[in-house]
Amino acid sequence: MRQIMEGSHAVAEAVRLCRPGVISAYPITPQTHIVERLAEMVANGECDADYITVESEFSALSSCLGASAAGSRTYSATTSQGLAFMFEVCFNVAGMRQPVIMSIANRAMGAPLSIWNDQQDSISLRDAGWFQLYAEDAQESMDLHFLAYRIAEDHRVLLPGFVCFDGFILSHTYEPVDVPPQDGIDAFLPPFKPFNVLDAKNPISMGMYATPDYYMEFRYQMDQAMDQAAKVMAEAGREFSERFGRDYGGLVEEYRLDDADVAFVAMGSVCGTVKDAIDEMRAAGVKAGLLKLRSFRPFPKADIRRALAGVAAVAVLEKNISIGSAMKGAAGPEVKDALYGTGINVYSYIIGLGGRDVRKKDIAAIAKAAAAQQGDMFYGLRTELV
Amino acid sequence: MVDKSLELFDCGHRACGGCGPALAGRLILKGAGENTIVVASTGCMEVFSTPYPETAWKVPWIHSLFQNAAAVASGVEASLKKQGKSEKVVCICGDGATFDIGILCISGAFERGHDITYICYDNEAYMNTGIQRSGATPYDASTTTSPAGKYSYGNKRPKKDMPAILAAHGAPYVATASIAYPADLMQKVERAVNTPGPCYLQIHAPCSTGWGFEGSKTVEMGKLAIQTGLWVNYEMVDGTVVKAKKVARKPVDEYLLPQKRFRHLFKPARNEEEIAKIQAIADANAERFGIDIKPKK
Numbered sequence: 001m002r003q004i005m006e007g008s009h010a011v012a013e014a015v016r017l018c019r020p021g022v023i024s025a026y027p028i029t030p031q032t033h034i035v036e037r038l039a040e041m042v043a044n045g046e047c048d049a050d051y052i053t054v055e056s057e058f059s060a061l062s063s064c065l066g067a068s069a070a071g072s073r074t075y076s077a078t079t080s081q082g083l084a085f086m087f088e089v090c091f092n093v094a095g096m097r098q099p100v101i102m103s104i105a106n107r108a109m110g111a112p113l114s115i116w117n118d119q120q121d122s123i124s125l126r127d128a129g130w131f132q133l134y135a136e137d138a139q140e141s142m143d144l145h146f147l148a149y150r151i152a153e154d155h156r157v158l159l160p161g162f163v164c165f166d167g168f169i170l171s172h173t174y175e176p177v178d179v180p181p182q183d184g185i186d187a188f189l190p191p192f193k194p195f196n197v198l199d200a201k202n203p204i205s206m207g208m209y210a211t212p213d214y215y216m217e218f219r220y221q222m223d224q225a226m227d228q229a230a231k232v233m234a235e236a237g238r239e240f241s242e243r244f245g246r247d248y249g250g251l252v253e254e255y256r257l258d259d260a261d262v263a264f265v266a267m268g269s270v271c272g273t274v275k276d277a278i279d280e281m282r283a284a285g286v287k288a289g290l291l292k293l294r295s296f297r298p299f300p301k302a303d304i305r306r307a308l309a310g311v312a313a314v315a316v317l318e319k320n321i322s323i324g325s326a327m328k329g330a331a332g333p334e335v336k337d338a339l340y341g342t343g344i345n346v347y348s349y350i351i352g353l354g355g356r357d358v359r360k361k362d363i364a365a366i367a368k369a370a371a372a373q374q375g376d377m378f379y380g381l382r383t384e385l386v
Numbered sequence: 387m388v389d390k391s392l393e394l395f396d397c398g399h400r401a402c403g404g405c406g407p408a409l410a411g412r413l414i415l416k417g418a419g420e421n422t423i424v425v426a427s428t429g430c431m432e433v434f435s436t437p438y439p440e441t442a443w444k445v446p447w448i449h450s451l452f453q454n455a456a457a458v459a460s461g462v463e464a465s466l467k468k469q470g471k472s473e474k475v476v477c478i479c480g481d482g483a484t485f486d487i488g489i490l491c492i493s494g495a496f497e498r499g500h501d502i503t504y505i506c507y508d509n510e511a512y513m514n515t516g517i518q519r520s521g522a523t524p525y526d527a528s529t530t531t532s533p534a535g536k537y538s539y540g541n542k543r544p545k546k547d548m549p550a551i552l553a554a555h556g557a558p559y560v561a562t563a564s565i566a567y568p569a570d571l572m573q574k575v576e577r578a579v580n581t582p583g584p585c586y587l588q589i590h591a592p593c594s595t596g597w598g599f600e601g602s603k604t605v606e607m608g609k610l611a612i613q614t615g616l617w618v619n620y621e622m623v624d625g626t627v628v629k630a631k632k633v634a635r636k637p638v639d640e641y642l643l644p645q646k647r648f649r650h651l652f653k654p655a656r657n658e659e660e661i662a663k664i665q666a667i668a669d670a671n672a673e674r675f676g677i678d679i680k681p682k683k
Contacts, residue, residue: 021468022461050464055494059457062450062491066425066461069448072468074461092450198446198462200421200473205441207426207449214438 002178007138007170008033010177011077011103011163014145016047017185018101021072021192024052024063028082029115030167031105035077049075057082061089061100068098069206071199073149073192076100079167080107080121087125093160094129094222096207097195099152100160101145102130106268106319107167108354116355117167118319119268123296123330129222131161131229132297134267138175140248141165143240144294146180147248149189150236156228158195166269166319168355180244188243230298251300253292254307256282260289262367263308265335266317267293270351270358274317277363288367296331304338314339314346315370317358321350327376347375356380388572392416399442401434404601406591406608407480407507409565411435411442414478414505414589417575420445423466423473425459427483428452430514430593431507446473453488455479456495459502467501474579477504481522482512484588485546496555496584503578503585506548509593517596521546524616525667526660527647529596534650539660544667552586553625559583560622564590566608570619570631590617598646610641615668618675630675638665 005013011034015023023042025035041047050072054060057078064074078086083104093100104122108114122132133148135141141163148161165171196204210218230251237249255275257263264274271292281288291307293300308314318329327333332348339346349366352358358380366379394415401408407430415422426432426449435442436449450458455477463475479488484506492504511529512518519532519541528540553560559581563571571589578585592607594600599607611617613636620630639661642648651657651664672678 022464024461024464050468052460052464053498054457054460055497056490058454059460059491059494062454062457063461063464065450065454066448066458066463067465068461069458070423070462070465070469070471072465074465088451089454096450198423198448198473200423200446203444203446205436205443205447205449208436208438208441209433209449210438 002176004174005138005177006033006172006174007141007165008105008172009037010138010142011145011165012037012041013179014142015075016041017180017182018145018149018189019073020049020075022052022064022067022074023049023076024054024060024067024074025076026054026057026060026078026082028057028079030107030171031077031079031082031103033171034103034105057085058089061086061093061102064100065089065093065096065098068100069096069198071192071194071197074100075102077103077105079105080109083121083125084109090125090128090130095218097158098160099158101148101152102160102162103145104162104164105167105171106164114354117169118353118355119164120320122162122164123320126297126330129159130297131159131226131295133161133163133295134293135163135165135170136269136271136292138170138177139246141170142177143246143248146185146189147233147236147240151229151232153192154232155195157225157232159222159225159229164268169269184243188240226298230295230300233295248294250303251293251295251298252303252307253294255290255292257289257291257307259287261287261312262370263311263314264288264290264317264363265293265314265331266290267296267331268319270317270319273358273360274363277360280360281364281367286367293331299334301338304335308339308344309342311344313370314344315366315375316346316348317366318348318350319352321353332376345370345373349375350378351380388417388576389419390416390572392419394420394444396442396444399435400437402595402601404594404604406565406593406604407431407509408434409604410507410589410591411478413565413568413571414476414575415445417572418474418476418579421473422579423448423462423475425455425462425475425477427455427479427488429480429483430509431478431480433514452483454491455483456488456491456502456504460495460498460500463500463502475502476579477502479504479506481506481508481510482520485521485548492552493555496552496557499583501582501584503587505575505587505589507589507591509591509596511596513593513596525664526651528650529647539657540647540650549586549588549622553622557584557586558624559585562588562590562617562619564608564612564617564619565592566605566612567619574621599644603644607645614638614641615672615677616641618671618677620675627675630677632677632679634679635668635672638668
């Protein structure tokens with residue numbers, strides 16, 4: 001059923017449809033509308049979950065770990081400082097192979113304190129062993145949750161995942177959203193079947209310590225599982241498309257790339273702006289296109305190499321900064337790696353940090369900079385302040 | 387009734403000879419029984435009992451991090467409740483994980499009222515990392531981060547009163563116990579796991595390596611702590627002390643003298659002033675809990 005919904009409420013609706021057994025969350029802007037809405041659903045009996053109102057994000061994710069190990073489908077949501085507070089638990093949940101799903105309403109990291117959007121928070125957790133999906137709009141924010149549980153709980157994968165959507169830009173804006181029916185989601189997402197579970201009838205030990213004789217193989221298997229996540233996402237995406245008519249089959253989405261000279265690579269809500277800017281550029285004779293990364297982990301290296309073959313320049317739009325790195329952004333070097341040996345110029349552009357607006361004219365200006373071989377730079381700086 | 391013949395903590399683990407916490411683990415499981423899920427913190431017991439791929443635990447056991455056992459247990463309990471399962475959830479954590487780094491998660495879990503039993507095996511310092519002081523380290527104990535020296539008599543502060551902190555959270559049952567009194571310990575575990583709501587148990591578990599005494603004297607050390615009034619075994623129900631073990635108290639010297647961590651109070655000369663302060667702590671305990679057996683006239 002098509003409804004006008006706030007992005008956060010679309011996410012809450014998706015979570016409800018996934019039938020979590022245990023929800024555990026701590027309030028933080030701009031994530032709060034999701035967990036408030038879920039609390040309301042639990043209070044009204046619309047959502048049959050046990051809702052733990054924890055005293056911190058650290059406990060939010062820790063209690064999800066416990067609930068998952070005891071056999072429940074679990075959910076949490078956070079952002080920015082809250083995610084940073086979970087840093088240690090994130091590595092632990094992934095290492096213990098618990099398929100916890102968490103929504104990240106992407107927000108900048110302090111200092112200075114900023115409640116506004118960029119993607120520094122989730123990008124900073126790229127090595128934690130969680131898959132990371134990024135949504136462009138409210139519909140995708142909703143749908144990626146269905147896919148996320150399917151991927152995470154698949155016994156070939158058993159890794160936790162972030163569903164990232166831009167704070168305020170998506171979390172606090174209203175858009176039309178097609179809400180799938182409960183029976184449709186039940187058919188797509190069967191009840192959680194844990195691989196291992198805490199059970200007095202079959203006692204096992206979970207989370208033991210490993211000496212150098214054993215540790216590396218655990219990490220190797222996690223990396224193998226992340227490769228499987230890409231495969232399962234493709235399969236589940238195809239099935240989702242057959243059932244619901246929206247195609248999330250790939251880790252990437254291509255927009256007007258066929259004959260493009262300049263290709264943008266971007267993640268999240270800015271992709272909408274980029275698509276509009278591309279339409280205008282093309283009308284003015286500039287052959288531009290977009291490769292949207294729907295997944296940052298697993299990183300879609302092969303898709304990037306295939307989709308961007310033949311372009312002259314690639315502009316990676318980064319709502320993050322890896323301070324001190326040569327290209328400045330976190331995605332740029334990986335895109336460059338994917339295109340190694342092709343001779344294509346790849347540049348990072350740091351944009352929209354701390355909620356700074358990114359406009360169509362900015363996108364057009366970045367296309368020009370990339371064509372002129374200028375990049376690995378901030379774009380949109382107020383130079384009078386620095 | 388506690389089944390004393392039940393062995394759910396297996397032999398073959400890698401604890402030091404005379405390890406108090408290992409004994410605590412074995413007794414805790416006898417008290418808790420088979421229908422138990424253990425949530426552990428990082429620490430001595432976790433490390434010596436679960437070197438992958440071996441485990442000493444014959445009940446379901448989970449370890450996540452140093453400081454989050456109470457939060458993990460909250461999730462386990464919520465999930466069991468949701469699934470209509472009956473296992474008791476028992477945290478077994480060291481004093482560093484309890485008094486210091488984990489207190490946030492414990493406070494949250496107790497305030498929310500989860501049906502869990504949180505057990506601290508208290509060996510009075512960070513033993514796993516090499517005997518550093520914690521909030522549970524007693525006054526004047528020399529540790530690697532509170533060493534006695536020319537300008538120091540060891541740890542500068544007395545033990546934090548964790549049982550009182552958790553009783554103040556409204557915990558229905560809070561108790562202390564000692565590995566030196568196993569029947570009492572097992573009964574208290576049994577009572578805690580069968581009391582609905584969050585319960586707290588603090589178990590005195592002498593560490594021969596960290597405290598510096600012979601591994602054969604662990605139980606003796608536990609007894610001396612009780613007999614000198616430096617450790618009191620008591621029970622609190624709904625915030626009120628209902629029972630405390632009475633003793634004919636011995637001077638604190640008898641507990642302090644055999645332990646290397648207090649040796650600086652006796653060598654090169656007996657430090658009357660500091661020993662008097664420790665005696666005052668024992669006297670205050672005796673007064674607070676009314677543990678003195680009055681000599682018959």
